[in-house]
Amino acid sequence: MELLRPGWIPRLSALLVLALLPRGALGSCGTPPRLSFAELQDESKAKEEFPVGTTVTYNCRPGYQRVAGQSPTLTCEGESVWSEPKMFCQGKSCGHPRDLANGKVHITDLRFGSNITFSCDEGFRLVGPNTSLCVIDETRVTWNHELPFCEVVKCSNAEVENGRKLSGFGPSYSYQDAITFGCEAGYFMVGSRVIVCQANNLWSPPVPTCERVCPDLVISHGRVKSGAKPHYVVGDHVTIECYAAYTMPGEPKIHCTDKFKWEPVIPECRLSVYIIILLCVIVIAAVMLIVTLVYKKIFSQKRKHVSTSPTAEYTLCKT
Structure with missing residues (x-):
């Protein structure tokens, strides 16, 4: 027979010796490792010794489920160490939450133990928790918070005592709405004339005030x-x-x-x-000059008239 060939005799002898050795003679492993996703079956928990060659079986913890194709066992190997555990259990999925109107759901994982976060679009604010955790609820997993919602950002009406609105008359104000203020006569503004409704439901810059003032200084000359x-x-x-x-x-x-x-x-x-006197002197001098010029003009015209009259009379007599 094939097994009786001389080359197989030493091997059979070794196997026979191993089989006859007392339990634990080849070494043993310590307590099986504790896994976050699985726990030992009860029959494995009851064992106190784990000689080389011992195999223990795990069950998935609550919130986890078996991964197809992965064995849920560990073996005490020849060097008295347990075999490397595989991910034979994975977290159950809480499922994708519904879409967030006017916002976003940020997801990295949907399985047990994972977090999702929420945010709103510009002009909206989040009402409710901004995170949710996939947790165990009796025999199933579920999100520990209901989905929040996003509502339009609103700012309260703003009024300024001793002032008035020049633009942005409301009556309601949403994100990025603006108001321009002016002060009544006798008052001036402390702060910004223009305020804008921000995402935190507050006005920025802050609502100004109209402070009482002294009259403007209008100084002639x-x-x-x-x-x-x-x-x-x-x-x-x-x-x-x-x-x-x-x-x-x-x-x-x-x-x-x-x-x-x-x-x-x-x-x-x-x-x-002194300036008034000087101006008076200048005016008088100017008047006198004008009178003199007028007088000279009139006098010269009279002399011209007298000098031309005899010539006219002589001409008439001669005719």
Whole structure:
């Protein structure tokens, strides 16, 4: 027979010796590894020793299911180590959630233990949780939060005391809507004239305020030398100066009081007395010059008339 050939005799002897050796003589493995996706069957849990050659079987943990073609077993191998575990169980799928109107569902995995996140399109805000986890619910897996929804961003109506809207009259405001404000006479604006409804339901820049001011400084023939501003509030000080040829009878330094008035009163720039006298002299001289020229013209015309009259009389007598 083939098995009785001389070359097979040593092999048969070795196999026979191995079979007759006491259990564990070739070594043993420690406790089988703990797997996140599977646990030992009860019969394997009951064992205390795992000699080389021992095979243990795993069952998928809740939330996981068998992978076709992958054995759920591990074997204690010759070097007293367990064979490398394969992914013979995989997470059950929670399924794809429905689409998010005016938003997006961000998915990397749908299986047990995975997260999905939600976001809204521009101009909408998320109402509800922004994440959901695939968890176990009794014998099945499901998402632990219901799908949120996206609602249009709305900003509350904005009003400014002592001011008015120049554009953006509402009555409701959505994302990117804008309002332009102006202040009533006697007030100036602190903040931005234009505000825009943002994605967080707030106005940006913040709603401005209209602050009470002193009257504008209108100075004929003069200017504000120091402290000039577009608008003046309580406590502001300015210094006024007149242009050349003008003098200031009042106080050049004035300030805005808590009654929103200038004290001392806004000075006036008046033409200098010397300039007035000079102008009068110039006017008188001009009048005299004009009178002289007129007189000379009239006198010259009279002399011409007298010199031509005898010639006319002589001509008549001769005829």
